[in-house]
Amino acid sequence: MATLDESERYRILSDERRRLVLEILAERTTGIGLDDLAQAVTTRQTTGTDVGxxxxxxxxxxxxxxxxxxxxxxxxxxxxxxxRQVEQPRVASERHA
Structure with missing residues (x-):
């Protein structure tokens, strides 16, 4: 996992879509395709509205x-x-295995 300074953390978390992406990934044990991620983000952003x-x-x-x-x-x-696949980052020990 990356070590981010405070400014970078605020920049990343300042956008609702980026926060939702991180929430969705945190709930999963496997990666997710871009199309499924887009659908999940849209659904969470537009709660209670009809999404086209x-x-x-x-x-x-x-x-x-x-x-x-x-x-x-x-x-x-x-x-x-x-x-078009999104995954949790691998830790350093997994990258070299």
């Missing part, structure tokens, strides 16, 4: 281009954009 496919698409695009790359770069999660 366009809304999920906009969330998916924002996650793919903005939020997930930022979280991956900071080491908070692992995002494989080519296969």
């Amino acid at each position: 496919p366009g809304t999920v698409d906009r969330v998916r695009i924002a996650l793919h281009h903005k939020h997930l790359p930022m979280l991956d770069e900071s080491g908070v999660l692992s995002y494989e954009s080519e296969v």
Whole structure:
């Protein structure tokens, strides 16, 4: 897991979608595909409203281009954009196994 300074933690947690991504990952023991993650984030953001496919698409695009790359770069999660898969970051000992 990445060691973040206070400023970086605030920057990451300042956005609701990034907080929701981290919540969703924390509830899982396995990774999640981008499409399923976008649906889960959209559902949590729009509680009590009817969600259309366009809304999920906009969330998916924002996650793919903005939020997930930022979280991956900071080491908070692992995002494989080519296969659109999000995982918990591996600890150092797992990377070298």
